[in-house]
Amino acid sequence: MALTSQHDDTAERSSLLRRVFFDAKIRAIFLQVLTVAGVVGFLGWLINNTMTNMAARSLSAGFDFLDVSAGFGIGFTLIPYQEGDTYLRVFTVGIMNTLLVAVVAIVLATILGLLVGLARLSTNWIIAGVARAYVELLRNTPLLLQIIAWYFGVFNLLPRPRDSVVLAEVFVLNNRGFYMPSPVAEPGFGIVLTAFVLSIIGAITLYKWEAARRDRTGKSFPAIPAGFAMIVFLPILVYAAAGSPLSWDVPALQGFNFVGGVSVPPSFCALIVALAAYTSCFIAEIVRAGIQSVSKGQIEAAGALNLPANWTLRRVVLPQALRVIIPPLISQYLNVTKNSSLAIAIGFPDLVSVWMNTSLNQSGRAIPIVAMTMAFYCIVSLSVSLVMNRYNRRAQLKER
Amino acid sequence: MLNCQVGLPTPGFYSLAEDGTWSGADVDLCRAVSAAIFGDPDMVEYQSVTSAVRFTALSNGESDMLSRTTTWTAVRDTQLGLDFTTVNFYDGQGFLVPADSGITSALDLDGATICVLTGTTTELNLADYFRANGMTFTPVTNENVNVLVETYLGGGCDAYTNDKSGLAARRSAFPDPSAHVLLPETVSKEPLGPVVRQGDDAWANLVRWTVFGIINAEELGVTSANVMEMTASADPNIARLLGTEGNIGEGLGVSPDFMVNVISAVGNYGEIYERHIGENTPIGIPRAGTLNALWNNGGIIYAPPFR
Ligand SMILES: N[C@@H](CCC(=O)N[C@@H](CS)C(=O)NCC(=O)O)C(=O)O
Numbered sequence: 046m047a048l049t050s051q052h053d054d055t056a057e058r059s060s061l062l063r064r065v066f067f068d069a070k071i072r073a074i075f076l077q078v079l080t081v082a083g084v085v086g087f088l089g090w091l092i093n094n095t096m097t098n099m100a101a102r103s104l105s106a107g108f109d110f111l112d113v114s115a116g117f118g119i120g121f122t123l124i125p126y127q128e129g130d131t132y133l134r135v136f137t138v139g140i141m142n143t144l145l146v147a148v149v150a151i152v153l154a155t156i157l158g159l160l161v162g163l164a165r166l167s168t169n170w171i172i173a174g175v176a177r178a179y180v181e182l183l184r185n186t187p188l189l190l191q192i193i194a195w196y197f198g199v200f201n202l203l204p205r206p207r208d209s210v211v212l213a214e215v216f217v218l219n220n221r222g223f224y225m226p227s228p229v230a231e232p233g234f235g236i237v238l239t240a241f242v243l244s245i246i247g248a249i250t251l252y253k254w255e256a257a258r259r260d261r262t263g264k265s266f267p268a269i270p271a272g273f274a275m276i277v278f279l280p281i282l283v284y285a286a287a288g289s290p291l292s293w294d295v296p297a298l299q300g301f302n303f304v305g306g307v308s309v310p311p312s313f314c315a316l317i318v319a320l321a322a323y324t325s326c327f328i329a330e331i332v333r334a335g336i337q338s339v340s341k342g343q344i345e346a347a348g349a350l351n352l353p354a355n356w357t358l359r360r361v362v363l364p365q366a367l368r369v370i371i372p373p374l375i376s377q378y379l380n381v382t383k384n385s386s387l388a389i390a391i392g393f394p395d396l397v398s399v400w401m402n403t404s405l406n407q408s409g410r411a412i413p414i415v416a417m418t419m420a421f422y423c424i425v426s427l428s429v430s431l432v433m434n435r436y437n438r439r440a441q442l443k444e445r
Numbered sequence: 446m447l448n449c450q451v452g453l454p455t456p457g458f459y460s461l462a463e464d465g466t467w468s469g470a471d472v473d474l475c476r477a478v479s480a481a482i483f484g485d486p487d488m489v490e491y492q493s494v495t496s497a498v499r500f501t502a503l504s505n506g507e508s509d510m511l512s513r514t515t516t517w518t519a520v521r522d523t524q525l526g527l528d529f530t531t532v533n534f535y536d537g538q539g540f541l542v543p544a545d546s547g548i549t550s551a552l553d554l555d556g557a558t559i560c561v562l563t564g565t566t567t568e569l570n571l572a573d574y575f576r577a578n579g580m581t582f583t584p585v586t587n588e589n590v591n592v593l594v595e596t597y598l599g600g601g602c603d604a605y606t607n608d609k610s611g612l613a614a615r616r617s618a619f620p621d622p623s624a625h626v627l628l629p630e631t632v633s634k635e636p637l638g639p640v641v642r643q644g645d646d647a648w649a650n651l652v653r654w655t656v657f658g659i660i661n662a663e664e665l666g667v668t669s670a671n672v673m674e675m676t677a678s679a680d681p682n683i684a685r686l687l688g689t690e691g692n693i694g695e696g697l698g699v700s701p702d703f704m705v706n707v708i709s710a711v712g713n714y715g716e717i718y719e720r721h722i723g724e725n726t727p728i729g730i731p732r733a734g735t736l737n738a739l740w741n742n743g744g745i746i747y748a749p750p751f752r
Pocket residue numbers: 451452453454455458494495496513514515516562564565566567590607608610611612635637
């Protein structure tokens with residue numbers, strides 16, 4: 046009796062053990078718990094180790110410095126910043142500047158890349174050759190070198206403020222930056238803005254209505270040009286009717302330099318031009334590959350159906366090319382954002398420059414500062430890829 | 446080997462010859478410490494990094510000491526894990542402008558664009574000075590002094606600001622030094638000196654007393670030329686400095702005659718000064734009548750006694 050029960054017991058225990066080892070599901074859970082414990086333990090050890098070592102070197106790791114006044118000037122800010130503002134403010138200034146560079150460079154690089162990509166496919170050999178030379182030259186030299194070359198070779202060599210290049214009497218270019226007039230809204234400008242927003246909504250509605258009608262009746266109607274015309278002309282009409290409620294703050298030479306309007310420093314110009322030109326090469330190649338990936342048969346079939354050329358492009362080539370273009374384009378956009386940190390070489394106050402460099406050195410809070418910088422780049426990269434992936438899913442071929 | 450950190454090559458303080466050898470007033474302190482430890486001034490590995498990363502490179506152990514025109518401030522001394530040993534040069538911040546700009550005072554600089562090194566006390570003082578005087582400015586910043594100087598020379602900023610010694614040093618290497626003038630104002634206190642990592646008191650002592658030894662040597666008239674004869678001196682102050690009497694080297698963990706090695710290698714404070722940055726050098730910073738003269742000569746260079 047006792048013997049059998051003991052036997053049962055061991056049998057049960059060994060079967061439990063056996064299940065842990067041989068039941069794939071339980072084994073997986075067991076291993077996962079082990080892994081999580083390992084990772085958490087390792088992180089804990091890392092943090093503890095860091096804290097101990099920092100304490101031993103009397104360095105502080107806390108975030109309490111964020112509301113301390115930073116005390117240094119920043120050459121270019123999108124939001125108001127004064128020398129007495131806090132480190133947190135410096136962080137925000139850096140983020141805004143980095144985002145500005147990324148957005149402007151991405152827009153320019155995309156336009157440029159599209160043009161160059163199409164030029165590379167041109168049947169005119171001069172255009173194709175020039176486009177090819179452009180791509181090969183810029184793609185095969187280091188970006189840092191290009192940034193420095195644009196800065197010292199172009200923007201730092203521009204004339205001094207007194208001898209500025211003035212375009213159309215209001216745009217000013219000199220070795221301190223690029224100056225533009227800035228719009229100042231007068232009372233009544235709200236109506237113009239409202240008209241603008243309404244016309245955008247109207248254009249979208251028109252487009253949807255046109256698509257639905259085309260599906261129903263087969264009759265088409267130029268909804269896109271009509272929509273654009275609406276967005277452009279309606280606000281202009283309202284603007285004129287409201288008595289032009291907008292004035293311009295035009296930059297004027299005063300003392301050392303131009304004041305008034307909006308301006309960007311030479312380091313910004315050099316950075317944007319270099320980033321946009323460099324990235325446009327990769328985008329051009331992506332565009333070219335995308336268009337070439339659409340088989341000739343598709344275009345010939347469209348021709349056989351007697352589709353107009355712009356329909357062939359819009360409804361046959363592009364939808365298929367975009368599938369190939371979007372994923373690598375996403376990674377180019379992420380690259381621009383990360384490459385913008387090379388700003389530090391020419392002193393543009395982006396996040397890495399004002400935060401990871403200046404603030405870190407002045408406050409000595411290496412760990413929190415590096416952590417915050419990494420978190421920022423991580424969040425930006427993840428959200429860009431999230432948005433683009435969602436778009437990509439829509440652009441993908443729907444297989445049925 | 447002693448890992449001694451200097452800045453990007455700067456005439457007079459830490460300049461780099463074509464053959465890769467370093468020289469200058471701050472370099473001589475590295476050599477002095479090396480001579481004190483090893484009896485040989487050349488056991489030094491020089492590390493040249495920008496101002497912005499100097500403290501990181503020291504606190505993570507890459508460098509053993511900083512000898513590079515670094516200002517002693519409260520935050521640096523108490524919050525960055527650093528230990529300032531002593532002051533070996535009293536400086537202050539100034540402005541350099543093109544001579545043809547017509548600017549004669551720092552107070553004329555309202556609205557100006559100003560080139561400034563990041564990660565320095567210079568950029569903080571600059572902001573303070575303009576704030577205190579109700580003036581505005583646009584900083585053009587960089588961590589690399591060469592980029593900044595190129596920008597200034599290309600007209601990318603109206604003035605270049607730094608410690609006055611740094612301005613004199615930089616200007617000496619300009620294509621035409623006489624085309625640039627130093628404005629009269631001194632807008633800050635910049636006590637410069639060697640720095641070590643916090644937490645190694647014996648090491649801090651050695652660096653500190655090497656500087657004191659060099660200063661005392663000048664006061665006592667001990668030079669690189671006469672140091673050997675001086676070892677026979679009957680003056681007990683000299684005897685203690687050179688280790689023929691007392692046991693000061695022992696307390697510092699080096700040989701009793703360590704100062705003999707130091708002074709034969711680099712000379713005393715005055716010799717170092719005149720050799721690298723004095724009036725007869727291209728840097729040309731006068732010493733007489735300034736804070737950097739010896740205390741018994743109208744200045745405040747004063748070292749505690751070797752006893
Ligand atoms: N004393 C200030 C400024 C130091 C500084 O800017 N030094 C000048 C020379 S006196 C320089 O040009 N340094 C260049 C470098 O260290 O790379 C500080 O400690 O922050």
